[in-house]
Amino acid sequence: MDSFGCPFLVVMIYYIVLINLITFLVFGMDKLKAKKGLYRVPEKVLFLLALVGGSVGAIIAMICFRHKTRHKTFTIGIPLILLAQIAVTVL
Numbered sequence: 828m829d830s831f832g833c834p835f836l837v838v839m840i841y842y843i844v845l846i847n848l849i850t851f852l853v854f855g856m857d858k859l860k861a862k863k864g865l866y867r868v869p870e871k872v873l874f875l876l877a878l879v880g881g882s883v884g885a886i887i888a889m890i891c892f893r894h895k896t897r898h899k900t901f902t903i904g905i906p907l908i909l910l911a912q913i914a915v916t917v918l
Contacts, residue, residue, distance in 0.1 A: 842880065843880055846876070846879060846880040846881045846884070847880070847881050847882075847883050847884030847887075848884060849876065849881065849884070850873075850876040850877060850881025850882075850884035850885050850888065851881075851884035851885070851887055851888045851891075853868055853872070853873065853876060854873065854884070854885060854888030854889065854892060854894055854895070855888055855891075855892050855894075856868065857873065857894065858888075858892040858893075858894040861894075870900075870901075873885065873895070873901075874904065874905075874908075877904075877905050877908050877909075878908055880912070882905055882906075882908045882909035882912055883909065885901075885905045886905055886906065886909065889901065889902075889905065
């Protein structure tokens, strides 16, 4: 038995931490590519990462890298995804 008493909970915590780290790094990589004029990460991929649990990482990356902050789809959409994820978790 682990310290949480629930292996599923431990796996979920690891998953959430990992997906948010990956999302943060992908947003940062996309910003770097934008600055260099290179091939970009598709916006669909950025939203998918947020949808599968990386919404906190996406929001932090948007703030840290000042990335996608002019796009209403991101400044409104990503926080809405986070609110929906919180609502699903609470329910």
